[in-house]
Structure formats: C-alpha cells, structure tokens
Amino acid sequence: MFGAVLVANRGEIARRVFRACKALGLRTVAVYSQADRDATHVRDADSAVEIGGAPARESYLDAERILDAARRSGADAIHPGYGFLSESWRFAEAVRHAGIVFIGPTPAAIRKMGDKIEARRLMSAAGVSVLPGSFDPVADVAAAEAIAGEIGYPVILKAAAGGGGIGMARVGEPADLATAFATANRRAQAAFGTGELYVERYLERPRHVEVQVFGDEAGNVVHMHERECSIQRRHQKLVEESPAPGLAPATKAGLTAAAVAGARAIGYTNAGTMEFLVDESGGFYFLEMNARLQVEHPVTEEVTGLDLVVAQLRAAAGEPLPWAQGQIVQRRAAIECRVYAEDPSKGFLPSPGTVQKLELPSGEGIRVESGVEPGSTVSVHYDPLLLKLIAHGDTRRQAIERLADALDRSVIEGVRTTIPFLRRVVASDEFRQGRVHTQMLEQGAFNA
Amino acid sequence: MPEEIKAHITGVVFQIPTKPGDRVAAGDAVIVLESMKMEIPVEAPRAGAVREIKVQEGQTVQEGDVVAVLE
Numbered sequence: 279m280f281g282a283v284l285v286a287n288r289g290e291i292a293r294r295v296f297r298a299c300k301a302l303g304l305r306t307v308a309v310y311s312q313a314d315r316d317a318t319h320v321r322d323a324d325s326a327v328e329i330g331g332a333p334a335r336e337s338y339l340d341a342e343r344i345l346d347a348a349r350r351s352g353a354d355a356i357h358p359g360y361g362f363l364s365e366s367w368r369f370a371e372a373v374r375h376a377g378i379v380f381i382g383p384t385p386a387a388i389r390k391m392g393d394k395i396e397a398r399r400l401m402s403a404a405g406v407s408v409l410p411g412s413f414d415p416v417a418d419v420a421a422a423e424a425i426a427g428e429i430g431y432p433v434i435l436k437a438a439a440g441g442g443g444i445g446m447a448r449v450g451e452p453a454d455l456a457t458a459f460a461t462a463n464r465r466a467q468a469a470f471g472t473g474e475l476y477v478e479r480y481l482e483r484p485r486h487v488e489v490q491v492f493g494d495e496a497g498n499v500v501h502m503h504e505r506e507c508s509i510q511r512r513h514q515k516l517v518e519e520s521p522a523p524g525l526a527p528a529t530k531a532g533l534t535a536a537a538v539a540g541a542r543a544i545g546y547t548n549a550g551t552m553e554f555l556v557d558e559s560g561g562f563y564f565l566e567m568n569a570r571l572q573v574e575h576p577v578t579e580e581v582t583g584l585d586l587v588v589a590q591l592r593a594a595a596g597e598p599l600p601w602a603q604g605q606i607v608q609r610r611a612a613i614e615c616r617v618y619a620e621d622p623s624k625g626f627l628p629s630p631g632t633v634q635k636l637e638l639p640s641g642e643g644i645r646v647e648s649g650v651e652p653g654s655t656v657s658v659h660y661d662p663l664l665l666k667l668i669a670h671g672d673t674r675r676q677a678i679e680r681l682a683d684a685l686d687r688s689v690i691e692g693v694r695t696t697i698p699f700l701r702r703v704v705a706s707d708e709f710r711q712g713r714v715h716t717q718m719l720e721q722g723a724f725n726a
Numbered sequence: 727m728p729e730e731i732k733a734h735i736t737g738v739v740f741q742i743p744t745k746p747g748d749r750v751a752a753g754d755a756v757i758v759l760e761s762m763k764m765e766i767p768v769e770a771p772r773a774g775a776v777r778e779i780k781v782q783e784g785q786t787v788q789e790g791d792v793v794a795v796l797e
Contacts, residue, residue: 333738512764619762628762630736657784658737662762 279595280379282307284348285323287359288338289649290665291573292319295357298587307351309344311337313657318649332659338362341369345376347461355379355594358588361661365392365630372584381594381620383493383548390544391567395438395476401564405542406536409563411478419459425477426455432482433571435459437466437525438474445469448480448514483715486547486557487512487522487562489537490578492598493546494587501534502578502586505606508714509633509703511626516696518574519613523674523712529560540564549586555716573616573663576645580612582669588658611677612670615700617690619662622699623726630658634692637686643670643677656693658676664695674712678704701726728777731794733787737761742783744794748776753782756794757781768793 282305285292296306308323313332317706320326327347327425330337339362347354356373358364364382367389373380382388391397395415402408410429411615415438416422416661426433426449435458445466447458457500459475467473490502506522508513522530537552551572553565575586584606592600619625633654638646648655655662667684671677682704688697702724718724737759744756755767758775774796780794 296751627735627766628764629763658761660762 280304280353281352282324282353283355283357283381283460283591284344284345284351284353285319285357285359286338287357287364287395288314288317288319288660289641290647291359291571291649291693293322293649294647295359295431295587296322298585298591299484301588302591303584303716306593306721307347307353309347313655313659313660314687316653316655318651318654325616327351334362334659338527338660341366341372344369345372345378348373348376348378355377355591355592357381358570360568360570360573366643367392377592379506381548381590382571383546383550385429385544387544387550388569391550391569393438393498394436394566395474397567398476398564401540404540406540406552406564407562409478409481412476414476415474416477419456422459422477423452423455426452428478429477432480433477434475434480435462435475437462437468437470437472438476439466439472445475452526454558465612467663472693477609481555481557481563481719484508484557485522485714486515486553486565486716487525487533487556488551488553488572489551490575490586491532491541491542491546491550492586492593492599493548494593495547495596496598497542497545498599499538499542499546500599500601500603501538502582502584502606502607504530504533505577506714508716509709509718515574515616516618516700517615517709518577518612519611519674519677520577521608521611521674522640525556526560529556529562534564535561536564540567549590549613573666574614576647576668577612579613579669580645581608581610582606583609610612610672611668612676613677613681614666614668614670615681615685615703616663616696617665617667617688617700618696619656619664619693621694622696626696627656628662630656631663631693632656633664633690635689636691637687637689639687641680641682641684644668645670645683664690664693678710683722684707698726702726728790729771729796731756731768731770732797733759733789733791733793735759735761735766736789739783739785739787739793740765740785742747742779742781744776744779746756746776746778750759750776750796755772759787770796773797 740760
C-alpha cells in the first residue's frame with residue numbers, strides 16, 4: 279500500500295477519499311487554493327499544501343503545482359476525485375512519470391475514452407451498440423447534412439472533445455442544421471480548443487442508465503450493476519438511483535454485459551462508468567465512458583455494500599479484484615440527490631455566498647456527503663455542488679420516503695439551493711412511478 | 727435616459743462581447759459572467775447603444791453591481 283495519498287480535489291469528494299484512506303490506515307494530504315484555506319477538506323487531511331490562487335487554473339487544474347505538493351509532502355499516490363484533472367490523460371501520465379501512483383485508469387484508457395469519437399468507434403468494434411451517426415468528425419455543414427439525411431431527423435450535434443453538454447445542439451429538421459452547426463462549432467472551439475463535431479440520432483425521451491465497472495491489472499473486469507440518472511438539468515445529473523426502476527431484466531442483462539465487454543476491450547483498470555441511453559422500447563446505446571469515480575458512486579455502494587474508494591486504492595496498489603462477479607449482489611434500493619448552490623426558481627442560476635445555517639438529516643437509511651459546514655464560503659470559482667443526500671431502503675418506496683423526510687429536515691441558509699426542486703421531484707407521481715427520462719426538466723415536469 | 731445594467735449574480739467577468747458605441751438589442755449579452763463553471767450572460771434590458779463598460783475581464787462582480795451603462 280501507499281505511504282501517503284494526496285487528493286487533487288476539494289469539497290465532498292476530497293473528504294470522501296480521505297475517509298477511505300483512513301479506513302486503510304493511509305496518511306492523507308490535501309491541496310487547497312487561497313480561496314479554500316478554511317475549507318472542510320483541508321482540516322480532514324493529516325497535512326495540507328496551498329497550491330495557488332482561487333481560479334482553478336491557478337490551483338486545482340495546475341498539474342505542476344499538484345505534483346510539487348506531492349513531492350513536498352511525500353505522497354506516493356494521487357487520487358484525482360472527479361472533475362478538475364480527473365480525466366486528463368496528460369495529468370495521469372505526468373503523475374506516473376513523477377514516480378507517483380495515479381489512482382484511476384491508465385493514461386491510455388483515459389485518452390481513448392476522452393475522445394468521444396474514438397470511444398464510439400472502439401465500443402462499436404467491441405460489439406457495444408452505439409447510436410446511428412458519424413464515426414468521424416464531420417468536415418462541414420454539407421457532410422453533416424448528408425449523414426443526418428441518412429440516419430433521419432431529429433439529430434444531435436456533439437463536440438468531439440466535449441462534455442457537460444457544451445457544444446451540443448438538437449436539430450429537428452434540415453432547415454435548422456446550418457445555424458445549429460455554426461453555433462455548436464463556435465462553442466466547442468471556445469470551450470475545448472477544437473470545434474470538431476459529430477452527428478448522432480437524437481432519441482426522444484430516453485432514459486440515462488449507466489453501469490459501474492471495475493477492472494484490475496490482471497485484466498479482470500466486473501460490473502456493479504446499474505444506476506438510473508435521468509433527472510438532469512443542462513446535462514448535469516440531479517437525482518440518481520439503483521436499481522433503475524422498471525428496467526426490463528433483458529435490458530439490464532444487455533447493459534451490464536455490454537459495459538463489461540466494452541471495458542474489457544480497452545483493458546480498463548480501476549473504477550469507471552459506462553453510460554447508455556435507453557429508448558422507450560428498451561434498446562440501449564453507448565453514450566460515453568467516464569474514466570473516473572462518479573459523483574453518484576454512493577448509490578452503488580449502498581446497494582452492493584462495497585466501498586468503491588477503498589477498492590480503488592487497493593486496485594491502484596496492484597491488488598487483484600477481491601470479488602468475483604457473482605459475489606456482487608444488488609440488494610435493496612438507494613437514491614441520491616445533489617444539493618447544489620443554485621436557484622431552481624431562476625433557471626438554476628448559481629448562488630454563491632456563505633452558508634449561514636446548515637441542518638442536515640441523519641438516521642436510519644440516510645447518508646450525507648457534504649463539503650460544507652456553517653460558515654463555509656461557496657465560491658464563484660468552483661462547481662456548485664454543496665452536498666449529496668443518499669437514502670436507502672428495503673424497497674424503492676422506503677428509500678423515497680426516507681429521502682423525502684431527509685429533504686424536509688434539511689435547512690441551508692445563506693445560499694439558494696436545489697432542495698425545493700428536489701422535494702418536488704421526490705413528491706411527483708412520475709418519479710414515484712419510475713417514469714423518468716432525460717428531457718423531463720426542459721418539459722417542465724417538476725416546475726413549482 | 728441612460729440606464730445602468732446590473733449583474734444579477736455574483737461572478738467573474740468572463741467575456742465582454744460589446745464595447746462603447748455598439749448597438750444592442752433587448753436580450754443581447756452585454757457582458758458574460760462566469761460563476762461556478764457556468765457562463766451567464768448579462769443581457770441588455772432594452773435596445774440601445776452601449777455608453778460605458780464598467781468592468782474588465784477577470785474582475786469579480788457582486789450581485790447588483792453596475793457592469794455597463796446604456797445610452
């Protein structure tokens with residue numbers, strides 16, 4: 279095992295990783311920006327290194343400063359968390375070159391899955407179904423029109439280097455393609471440094487269902503069942519659960535088999551997630567692979583009883599997978615909701631500020647992963663995730679009741695949060711009946 | 727009548743797509759703020775010419791701060 283683990287992140291995920299390190303008796307090192315001197319994650323670690331200014335590019339996105347902090351603190355492993363540098367293959371490679379263990383997949387795997395067109399091609403070659411569309415970036419509007427004509431409208435334009443919904447555009451009919459192409463191209467260029475786009479069939483009302491996978495260095499790959507993550511705004515998830523309600527057994531079997539086959543095909547190691555869209559007839563299509571720990575990993579932990587971060591640490595230390603597929607059993611039901619510092623009554627506008635009051639629920643079946651406490655500053659510089667509430671129960675119904683109660687008991691003052699919105703989701707018939715899809719928010723399903 | 731345009735959220739000035747003298751339509755982005763990894767346009771409340779830009783790229787503005795003035 280490692281002597282000390284540095285977590286190149288902040289907030290709830292840094293604290294989560296520190297907890298796993300402590301369970302294994304590992305020394306922990308935090309890094310923090312000037313804006314985060316008083317942040318919760320800094321105190322949780324055995325030692326902490328200030329790495330730069332408040333803007334992420336001067337601190338949490340600065341690979342050299344993080345490596346320097348690792349050297350100075352004697353850390354021999356780095357966990358990237360999610361976001362920031364977690365899916366930068368260059369960072370993973372730089373960590374390795376520095377003689378430090380990167381707790382995650384190989385740089386090669388991150389690189390393959392980071393290029394969305396390459397990922398689609400590789401998964402298709404591995405027998406995983408992908409949405410009809412282009413396998414290469416489309417050169418211009420004419421090429422996009424030709425492909426769209428072939429696969430049929432509506433189509434979606436996506437940035438090849440994309441993520442988080444940036445540079446995505448739905449095109450309903452041929453007349454709208456040229457304008458949408460120009461806009462998506464410009465946005466992708468600004469965000470990712472390349473305006474390359476590809477074209478895919480656009481599904482109406484699909485569900486987002488993903489499969490947690492885990493691989494070791496000996497080439498073993500297992501899945502840890504699925505998560506339903508359809509309730510999203512701006513392509514960012516708000517509510518996640520496992521099992522996916524009402525998923526046909528044949529669809530679930532197909533999804534998990536495809537996820538394992540896809541991960542195995544690229545020699546995937548450590549924790550990762552294969553994301554799929556599921557259409558109304560149960561057909562499923564590979565969306566992308568997240569080559570890192572996911573925000574929503576706790577729901578998988580709650581239904582499998584496994585600690586994914588401890589497993590990540592062990593796998594990164596070269597240990598073989600401790601479980602065979604048959605030992606990973608999905609029991610009961612778990613639901614997570616993300617509490618963001620955003621104002622749901624104003625289109626989820628960011629709401630930075632200071633947390634004045636914070637009352638969080640506890641009790642049977644409730645888990646809280648929080649990055650804040652009373653007095654915490656919620657900075658404009660970082661992701662607005664404050665905390666996650668996770669409820670589990672013997673049945674989905676019990677998990678929902680516990681979550682509803684937990685949301686009712688949660689009090690956060692000083693910043694606006696998504697809690698009022700989440701209460702409406704949990705109270706809604708659609709959610710309770712498991713009738714969810716990715717376009718519900720845009721369609722106003724949970725409006726006040 | 728000159729009209730002040732105020733930031734509706736706290737953020738960092740990410741882009742300034744307009745300059746003094748530019749004509750804008752109601753709803754055009756006069757400046758773009760970045761807050762919590764999101765780009766948020768501050769829009770012109772009405773059509774008019776930009777008289778003054780009160781902020782610079784990279785500057786932090788608070789909710790309610792005047793960021794620009796329309797003629």
